[in-house]
Amino acid sequence: MVKICCIGAGYVGGPTMAVIAFKCPAIEVVVVDISVARIAAWNSDQLPIYEPGLEDIVTQCRGKNLFFSTEVEKHVSEADIIFVSVNTPTKTRGLGAGKAADLTYWESAARMIADVSKNDKIVVEKSTVPVKTAEAIEKILTHNSNGIKYQILSNPEFLAEGTAIQDLFNPDRVLIGGRETPGGQKAIQALKEVYAHWVPEDRIICTNLWSAELSKLAANAFLAQRISSVNAMSALCEATGADVTQVSHAVGKDTRVGSKFLNASVGFGGSCFQKDILSLVYICECNGLKEVANYWKQVIQVNDYQKNRFVNRVVSSMFNTVSGKKIAILGFAFKKDTGDTRETPAIDVCKGLLGDNANLSIYDPQVTEDQIRKDLSMRKFDWDNPIHLQPMSPTVMKQLNVVWDAYAATKDAHGLCLLTEWDEFKTLDFKKIYDSMQKPAFVFDGRNIIDEQKLREIGFIVYSIGKPLDGWFKDMPAVA
Numbered sequence: 436m437v438k439i440c441c442i443g444a445g446y447v448g449g450p451t452m453a454v455i456a457f458k459c460p461a462i463e464v465v466v467v468d469i470s471v472a473r474i475a476a477w478n479s480d481q482l483p484i485y486e487p488g489l490e491d492i493v494t495q496c497r498g499k500n501l502f503f504s505t506e507v508e509k510h511v512s513e514a515d516i517i518f519v520s521v522n523t524p525t526k527t528r529g530l531g532a533g534k535a536a537d538l539t540y541w542e543s544a545a546r547m548i549a550d551v552s553k554n555d556k557i558v559v560e561k562s563t564v565p566v567k568t569a570e571a572i573e574k575i576l577t578h579n580s581n582g583i584k585y586q587i588l589s590n591p592e593f594l595a596e597g598t599a600i601q602d603l604f605n606p607d608r609v610l611i612g613g614r615e616t617p618g619g620q621k622a623i624q625a626l627k628e629v630y631a632h633w634v635p636e637d638r639i640i641c642t643n644l645w646s647a648e649l650s651k652l653a654a655n656a657f658l659a660q661r662i663s664s665v666n667a668m669s670a671l672c673e674a675t676g677a678d679v680t681q682v683s684h685a686v687g688k689d690t691r692v693g694s695k696f697l698n699a700s701v702g703f704g705g706s707c708f709q710k711d712i713l714s715l716v717y718i719c720e721c722n723g724l725k726e727v728a729n730y731w732k733q734v735i736q737v738n739d740y741q742k743n744r745f746v747n748r749v750v751s752s753m754f755n756t757v758s759g760k761k762i763a764i765l766g767f768a769f770k771k772d773t774g775d776t777r778e779t780p781a782i783d784v785c786k787g788l789l790g791d792n793a794n795l796s797i798y799d800p801q802v803t804e805d806q807i808r809k810d811l812s813m814r815k816f817d818w819d820n821p822i823h824l825q826p827m828s829p830t831v832m833k834q835l836n837v838v839w840d841a842y843a844a845t846k847d848a849h850g851l852c853l854l855t856e857w858d859e860f861k862t863l864d865f866k867k868i869y870d871s872m873q874k875p876a877f878v879f880d881g882r883n884i885i886d887e888q889k890l891r892e893i894g895f896i897v898y899s900i901g902k903p904l905d906g907w908f909k910d911m912p913a914v915a
């Protein structure tokens with residue numbers, strides 16, 4: 436029986452391994468982590484992450500050919516194939532701080548693999564890493580090898596949160612990079628056989644190591660660039676009377692452009708887009724490619740601009756101050772169908788409003804109060820380190836109230852900001868909400884999910900990203 440061990444039981448390691456176990460009953464899969472709490476949660480009824488369809492798969496396989504354990508060394512030493520799916524956050528100090536990927540967790544995993552291995556291993560980079568990381572890993576492993584042979588593969592993950600199971604069941608492609616040596620090709624073949632249990636052969640792409648590593652960074656950069664492009668257009672739409680949804684529909688109808696991923700928003704979030712583009716920028720700079728680095732940097736700058744612009748819309752529309760005013764925040768997760776808040780635009784929007792002394796009342800169907808308080812008190816980039824290394828006690832913030840209902844959040848509020856596109860927000864009783872709010876009552880839709888005309892008829896003053904402006908907003912400053 437082939438044995439797989441995955442180091443890192445997070446958003447990628449957990450779902451990816453659960454699907455491998457589900458699709459390959461003859462393979463034993465053990466997911467290990469240094470976080471005792473996380474492993475305990477994977478072994479309980481309350482999984483550590485919310486992902487549609489995940490619970491069903493985990494409960495079907497757990498205890499049969501899928502295991503979660505803190506006995507990291509034991510399972511690593513027994514495995515034939517070791518996936519490494521640990522954090523690769525942005526460095527916060529030292530060389531490359533604020534840009535370069537921090538490979539501390541990866542390096543410690545590699546050193547541990549070298550320490551405990553007793554037979555030849557295939558080590559798979561599942562984490563997103565800078566191009567050429569495999570070379571560094573290879574050096575760590577071979578310098579500590581005791582005669583054991585290692586093959587390093589790059590097998591980056593392309594799943595998106597909220598649709599992880601769907602994406603894993605039916606991936607656009609699986610990418611495997613390896614050395615162009617007989618040993619490297621044999622290792623590629625071994626991993627290919629795992630995926631071939633359910634992924635059609637023509638969707639399994641095999642490349643050299645560096646192409647695979649770079650393709651992951653490039654894919655995320657291209658995706659984020661689409662959002663920044665449409666968000667840049669949204670500002671111009673507001674200035675000219677064009678409607679961004681009409682513009683992106685018209686542009687996306689061109690089959691060369693395509694219609695997906697063109698929704699204007701308050702900004703993209705998630706643990707990876709910013710981190711991976713910063714990493715790409717740093718790699719370009721290290722290779723003397725200043726113009727290329729500046730090109731990609733702009734994707735992040737537009738994203739920051741978009742979040743600032745949103746905050747400025749809120750504050751400027753309310754007579755230039757939100758001090759002491761109750762603002763309801765509906766949605767805190769970085770997108771719907773996930774409880775993940777890493778790098779969510781809601782953090783920047785809330786911090787911006789708190790900076791102007793607003794009283795916030797926040798509701799998200801999947802995010803806990805503890806998490807929200809932590810996020811709003813955490814330093815930049817801390818969110819992407821392992822949970823047990825993050826700040827423990829969230830700061831007490833008097834201006835902050837977290838509630839478990841959209842109606843409680845909006846009661847007596849002056850304004851309402853929609854920051855995550857949860858389906859339940861589309862069917863709220865906005866008449867009821869309007870009646871319970873202070874007047875004039877404002878709605879700021881950061882996701883373009885509400886029917887602004889209907890809300891205007893109720894009496895709201897409505898701002899929707901990139902849509903023709905309500906008379907109220909004309910001549911008010913909106914730029915950062």
Ligand SMILES: NC(=O)C1=CN([C@@H]2O[C@H](COP(=O)(O)OP(=O)(O)OC[C@H]3O[C@@H](n4cnc5c(N)ncnc54)[C@H](O)[C@@H]3O)[C@@H](O)[C@H]2O)C=CC1
Pocket residue numbers: 442443444445446447448467468469470473507520521522523540541543544561562563564592593594595596706707819820821822
């Ligand atoms: N979140 C996502 O949707 C995607 C993430 N990725 C990449 O996958 C990697 C992991 O991301 P996530 O799963 O989101 O992170 P995560 O933070 O959810 O999970 C990482 C886990 O690794 C554990 N860990 C860290 N060092 C360890 C060690 N030495 N030994 C054992 N366990 C260790 C941590 O405790 C944590 O539970 C990152 O490189 C990320 O860029 C790639 C595609 C999608």
Ligand SMILES: O=C(O)[C@H]1O[C@H](OP(=O)(O)OP(=O)(O)OC[C@H]2O[C@@H](n3ccc(=O)[nH]c3=O)[C@H](O)[C@@H]2O)[C@H](O)[C@@H](O)[C@@H]1O
Pocket residue numbers: 563592593594595596597655658662695696697698699700701702703704705706707708769770
């Ligand atoms: O490397 C990663 O971590 C993953 O990053 C993204 O996945 P994810 O961040 O989970 O979610 P997305 O659906 O890409 O959304 C990212 C952000 O962009 C925003 N977005 C997305 C699409 C859009 O049209 N407009 C828009 O503002 C979302 O609301 C969200 O805040 C990629 O889609 C995955 O392919 C990749 O594997």
